[in-house]
Amino acid sequence: MKSPTPDQNPTPEQETAQTKNGYLALVSRLLLDEKLPIRFMYKTVPEHLNDTGWRMFTGYETEEFLADEIVNMAPIPLERICEIDPSLTELVEYNAGTVWERPPESDGWERVYDFRIPAPKVDVEITNDVDRFAQSHEDL
Template identity: 30%
Template sequence: MASRDSNFCIAPDEIRQLIPPMGSCFATDRITIDGLKVGYMYRQEPDNEIDSGWRFLSGDESQEYADMPTNWALYEVNTICNYDPAIIPHLGSPAGSAFGRIEGTDRFEEEELDQEEA
């Protein structure tokens, strides 16, 4: 059976430093394994001192998919920037922020953060 590392769209040794270190984040496999762009991102209060609070989804995950811990992984925020550099301008936003991609573009618009995500 192939290791999880072999399934990534970007090999770990191809990750470039695009932003200063800012900690970890969670992203779904729809981004890192299936290769979809970030469609929705939100920032909650960090879980610990290494957590940035950022959570990244493609936007097409069902609730059932999102509820499965095996569909998520912990990454450095910079890693997800390599998958989708369009997120970079929003990374300084405070906890409580949420952004949805404007379909067909590399732009995001601010959205209301769901209270379950806050």
């Protein structure tokens, strides 16, 4: 984990001053089905009005598990998640781009600075061929 340099340290007010929208977090089904604790989470830019942007995991998810987001991730009210694990209450106030982990040997949360938050997959076709573009947009 890399810590920011002192001149990069934002104030707590800057870190939590983002407009708050939504009420749902996307949570690994391992938390629900296996009753495992949240050990890793990040906040991305919300994808819709009900989304807070928070994504929460146990740390035991495999690449295959994460690839099937529709089956293996569940939208849960953030308030309910904080009732289950009160240690999240202050952390979920942070802005998009924030990443936290709770190592197995620790009860406390640590800020992560070197994790790259995944971007949503967008299917876009780009062309500079005017004829091809015209053909693909004839039905519009």
